[in-house]
Amino acid sequence: MAGLTIGFLRRACETERTEHEVSPMPTLTINGQRVVAPEGATILEAARAAGIAIPTLCHHPDLSNVGACRMCVVTVEKARGLQTACTTPVAEGMVVHTHSADAVATRRFVLEMLLSDHPNACMTCEVNGACELQDLVYEYGVAWPQHKGSRHTYPVDPDPNPFIVIDRNKCILCGRCVRACAEIQNRDIWSFAFRGFETKLVAGADQPLLEAGCESCGQCVAYCPTGALFDRMSVGKGRIGQVTRVRTVCSYCGVGCQIDLHVRRDGGRGRIVRVTGAADAPVNGLALCVKGRYGYDYVHSPERLTRPLVRAKWLDPDELAQRVGDNRWSVIGDADKRRSPVTGHDSPISPDTFIAVDWDTALDVVARKLAAEKAAHGGDSFAMLASAKCTNEENFLFAKFARQLMTTNNIDHCARL
Amino acid sequence: MTNTIRDITEQSRAIFVIGSNTTEQHPVIGIKVRRAKRRRGAKLIVADPRRIDLAEIADLYLRQRPGTDIALLNGIMHVILREGWHDADFIARRTEGFEELTATVARYTPEVAAEITGVPAADIEAAARLLAENRPAALLYAMGITQHKVGVANVLACANLQMLLGNLGVPGGGVNPLRGQNNVQGACDMGGLPNVYPGYQPVTSPEARAKFEAAWGVPLSDRVGLTVTEMFDAAERGRVRCLYIVGENPMTSDPDLRHVQHALEQTEFVVLQELFFSETAAYADVILPAASFAEKEGTVTNTERRVQRVRKAVEPPGEARADSWIITELAQRLIALGAATPDPAAPWSAWPHRPAEAIMAEINALTPSYAGITYRRLEAGEPLHWPVPNESHPGTPILHRERFTRGLGRFVAVDYVPPAELPDEQYPLIMTTGRVLYHWHGGEMSRRAQGLLAVYPEALVEVSPTDAQRLGIGDGDPVRLVSRRGAIEAKAWVTDRVNRGLVFATFHFPEQAANWLTSGEHLDPTAKIPALKVTAVRLERAGDGNR
Numbered sequence: 001m002a003g004l005t006i007g008f009l010r011r012a013c014e015t016e017r018t019e020h021e022v023s024p025m026p027t028l029t030i031n032g033q034r035v036v037a038p039e040g041a042t043i044l045e046a047a048r049a050a051g052i053a054i055p056t057l058c059h060h061p062d063l064s065n066v067g068a069c070r071m072c073v074v075t076v077e078k079a080r081g082l083q084t085a086c087t088t089p090v091a092e093g094m095v096v097h098t099h100s101a102d103a104v105a106t107r108r109f110v111l112e113m114l115l116s117d118h119p120n121a122c123m124t125c126e127v128n129g130a131c132e133l134q135d136l137v138y139e140y141g142v143a144w145p146q147h148k149g150s151r152h153t154y155p156v157d158p159d160p161n162p163f164i165v166i167d168r169n170k171c172i173l174c175g176r177c178v179r180a181c182a183e184i185q186n187r188d189i190w191s192f193a194f195r196g197f198e199t200k201l202v203a204g205a206d207q208p209l210l211e212a213g214c215e216s217c218g219q220c221v222a223y224c225p226t227g228a229l230f231d232r233m234s235v236g237k238g239r240i241g242q243v244t245r246v247r248t249v250c251s252y253c254g255v256g257c258q259i260d261l262h263v264r265r266d267g268g269r270g271r272i273v274r275v276t277g278a279a280d281a282p283v284n285g286l287a288l289c290v291k292g293r294y295g296y297d298y299v300h301s302p303e304r305l306t307r308p309l310v311r312a313k314w315l316d317p318d319e320l321a322q323r324v325g326d327n328r329w330s331v332i333g334d335a336d337k338r339r340s341p342v343t344g345h346d347s348p349i350s351p352d353t354f355i356a357v358d359w360d361t362a363l364d365v366v367a368r369k370l371a372a373e374k375a376a377h378g379g380d381s382f383a384m385l386a387s388a389k390c391t392n393e394e395n396f397l398f399a400k401f402a403r404q405l406m407t408t409n410n411i412d413h414c415a416r417l
Numbered sequence: 418m419t420n421t422i423r424d425i426t427e428q429s430r431a432i433f434v435i436g437s438n439t440t441e442q443h444p445v446i447g448i449k450v451r452r453a454k455r456r457r458g459a460k461l462i463v464a465d466p467r468r469i470d471l472a473e474i475a476d477l478y479l480r481q482r483p484g485t486d487i488a489l490l491n492g493i494m495h496v497i498l499r500e501g502w503h504d505a506d507f508i509a510r511r512t513e514g515f516e517e518l519t520a521t522v523a524r525y526t527p528e529v530a531a532e533i534t535g536v537p538a539a540d541i542e543a544a545a546r547l548l549a550e551n552r553p554a555a556l557l558y559a560m561g562i563t564q565h566k567v568g569v570a571n572v573l574a575c576a577n578l579q580m581l582l583g584n585l586g587v588p589g590g591g592v593n594p595l596r597g598q599n600n601v602q603g604a605c606d607m608g609g610l611p612n613v614y615p616g617y618q619p620v621t622s623p624e625a626r627a628k629f630e631a632a633w634g635v636p637l638s639d640r641v642g643l644t645v646t647e648m649f650d651a652a653e654r655g656r657v658r659c660l661y662i663v664g665e666n667p668m669t670s671d672p673d674l675r676h677v678q679h680a681l682e683q684t685e686f687v688v689l690q691e692l693f694f695s696e697t698a699a700y701a702d703v704i705l706p707a708a709s710f711a712e713k714e715g716t717v718t719n720t721e722r723r724v725q726r727v728r729k730a731v732e733p734p735g736e737a738r739a740d741s742w743i744i745t746e747l748a749q750r751l752i753a754l755g756a757a758t759p760d761p762a763a764p765w766s767a768w769p770h771r772p773a774e775a776i777m778a779e780i781n782a783l784t785p786s787y788a789g790i791t792y793r794r795l796e797a798g799e800p801l802h803w804p805v806p807n808e809s810h811p812g813t814p815i816l817h818r819e820r821f822t823r824g825l826g827r828f829v830a831v832d833y834v835p836p837a838e839l840p841d842e843q844y845p846l847i848m849t850t851g852r853v854l855y856h857w858h859g860g861e862m863s864r865r866a867q868g869l870l871a872v873y874p875e876a877l878v879e880v881s882p883t884d885a886q887r888l889g890i891g892d893g894d895p896v897r898l899v900s901r902r903g904a905i906e907a908k909a910w911v912t913d914r915v916n917r918g919l920v921f922a923t924f925h926f927p928e929q930a931a932n933w934l935t936s937g938e939h940l941d942p943t944a945k946i947p948a949l950k951v952t953a954v955r956l957e958r959a960g961d962g963n964r
Contacts (some may be wrong), residue, residue, distance in 0.1 A: 247726075291854075295863055
């Protein structure tokens with residue numbers, strides 16, 4: 001099958017775009033429907049703009065067209081053989097049939113050939129339910145082929161890369177990862193090596209990704225139509241039917257990439273199991289960087305602070321003894337200013353020991369101290385650092401807090417750092 | 418940014434990147450710059466003391482000595498003027514101060530500029546020609562331009578160049594600072610600065626003050642407040658007694674950490690609102706556990722002034738709470754204690770617990786540039802770049818189109834001034850600082866992201882092959898960097914990304930943070946930004962015992 005696909009790929013590269021006449025806004029007929037398309041549009045673009053579906057695998061609207069997979073073949077009247085809709089430009093008077101018997105039979109044949117060298121592992125596959133190959137096999141009613149031909153048995157997960165899992169057995173050689181790397185990330189890490197059935201997706205000179213100069217952006221995963229490339233952090237964490245997507249903005253730099261947080265909500269506080277870009281994200285589309293796509297797990301770090309902490313010297317000694325005694329407050333750690341506190345510290349409570357307290361206590365300690373200091377030393381004895389990691393609404397409140405209630409303009413943040 | 422990411426990457430005929438390691442610090446803009454160069458044939462000029470990744474594909478790479486940007490830009494402008502490549506029509510219609518600029522840059526012949534910057538005169542000529550022949554050009558910069566004693570003058574020089582070429586107010590042009598944090602733009606917009614109320618309304622303006630006094634029902638201070646570096650100085654001197662820090666880790670990210678440490682130790686009362694027990698937490702009196710971005714609702718503003726929605730996906734852990742809840746609780750308590758007595762008749766005097774959308778209504782009312790930015794419009798997917806002066810306004814993707822904010826664009830001629838801390842016999846190298854692709858700022862988030870830490874587990878110091886050879890340092894060897902203020906030890910990465918005489922260090926790892934070495938004394942006089950990009954240091958092999 002691989003050899004067949006590559007044969008198609010070569011032929012596609014040789015496709016001549018001059019077969020049809022070019023006019024400013026050509027009018028053509030697709031499935032009997034009159035369609036006007038801009039000059040230079042492909043049959044696929046014209047059809048989709050008119051709401052007519054043509055199946056694809058190697059095509060992606062963000063990437064260049066190679067016509068490799070042959071799923072988009074259509075019958076064009078007066079043309080020799082089937083045409084790939086993704087690479088054939090529209091022409092005046094063209095008559096197209098997207099679901100001719102020939103086209104449908106070819107698609108079924110292509111899908112059968114793909115399945116003949118594809119593991120029957122949808123039950124355990126990470127992209128089950130979100131696999132373009134699976135969707136087309138379903139739509140065209142293709143059964144797992146009975147004949148026994150050559151099959152690839154690549155090692156699963158051969159690259160220790162912390163972000164990307166590779167399973168070449170699921171690779172259909174569509175080349176979307178190759179083009180995503182070259183055209184979106186502009187990095188050229190992925191390519192095809194060898195020929196015919198031996199054709200293989202490789203990074204660099206068949207190296208581990210990081211050694212090949214990969215920037216770990218995961219664009220290749222985002223554009224993979226099957227489970228051949230997948231996000232390692234998300235393996236086993238929940239498939240499409242088990243997650244809810246929440247659209248938000250990345251928490252790292254100021255570019256403003258919109259991301260979808262894939263959230264598993266069965267019990268507990270919910271867990272982010274994957275992060276993806278989104279086709280309609282205005283700045284980034286499907287693209288993200290390594291931090292945006294793979295740097296989210298700090299949200300669920302066991303090191304997150306979960307209770308307000310107050311040093312013992314700011315608490316009422318009697319209340320402290322009583323509440324520690326009845327376990328409503330807990331002694332977190334000692335006063336050493338250079339070490340993180342250790343839970344369950346046995347030493348006696350020193351004035352600088354951190355005590356985990358309830359919110360009312362912590363907030364009262366802060367409010368009383370700020371009020372007393374303002375009364376004694378004036379508002380300018382208070383200073384506040386707002387946060388470039390907080391929302392506009394929160395920063396508005398911080399600035400209002402400092403100015404309206406503490407009567408000072410001593411408010412800044414890390415904009416200069 | 419005066420322009421949008423899209424108009425730059427799709428319409429600029431040239432892109433001039435100076436003082437921005439775009440592919441590592443703003444990676445998704447970086448890939449768009451690479452794409453513009455590779456797919457569209459846009460010309461790319463990169464000026465940076467380090468041979469950053471973008472330099473590899475640049476049409477022209479200018480390797481200026483750290484802190485010599487003004488001489489470089491003035492040299493380019495000298496050639497443009499000498500050849501008559503400036504946009505005389507734009508200059509006549511839209512600007513003032515051109516004569517002053519002409520007089521100043523006349524002194525910066527390519528030879529003079531080459532002498533100061535180390536960039537060959539021929540390359541300065543070539544840069545001028547590339548910019549003259551490829552309009553519009555977008556200029557992108559980041560902290561490599563601003564974190565100098567002459568940070569403001571550097572920015573003025575960038576603006577001068579773009580006005581000279583007529584590259585302002587047009588798609589594909591602009592002076593485009595790439596903002597670092599996800600909401601550093603918004604934090605500034607919302608008045609998280611000591612000199613301005615939300616929307617950059619000056620605290621020294623009686624009209625602005627009267628407006629906010631009427632809205633909030635209290636008398637307000639007319640004194641400009643302290644910047645972050647000044648706060649720590651004031652804390653050290655006992656003038657600031659209470660310090661309230663939200664989501665920031667000065668013990669890695671601020672200059673001269675020993676000084677910051679001392680200031681924090683001196684402070685009577687430190688409140689820290691954070692996700693983690695950060696390096697700064699060790700100096701706090703009270704630590705309030707906050708919610709992360711994934712645990713709350715709101716908006717953030719990106720580097721192109723685009724306001725976008727942040728949405729809650731998961732619950733905060735344990736008893737952690739959203740920052741808006743925490744600050745509202747504190748405000749209610751302060752009012753109850755009589756620390757402030759806002760007039761209840763004033764429209765925005767009270768502090769009820771409000772959803773983010775209701776807080777935005779107050780922002781709309783008091784911030785002219787955000788007046789038309791509502792949740793209704795954001796949820797409908799409208800692309801809103803401020804200023805958006807009213808609800809029917811479509812937003813302002815490109816600034817300064819018809820006129821500059823101040824009317825005419827003013828050329829402010831600036832002269833080259835050497836960096837404050839130059840190498841000497843004891844500290845013969847220049848250290849410059851920055852971040853790497855796999856980590857983020859002080860590292861609180863990225864050091865707790867397992868994959869990022871796996872790829873980049875410890876600090877590396879970039880050392881030139883020449884210096885490495887001279888000092889007997891091999892790739893991966895432990896080295897010691899010493900400045901007048903402190904010392905750090907880390908592994909050397911011997912690489913020609915840096916020239917002889919220059920080393921590069923990060924502040925992602927607390928013990929090895931470059932900020933133990935940097936100075937908080939050399940500030941830009943206007944912006945008070947510290948000169949983090951030029952520090953005199955000595956490099957030694959670690960473990961040799963030679964101090």
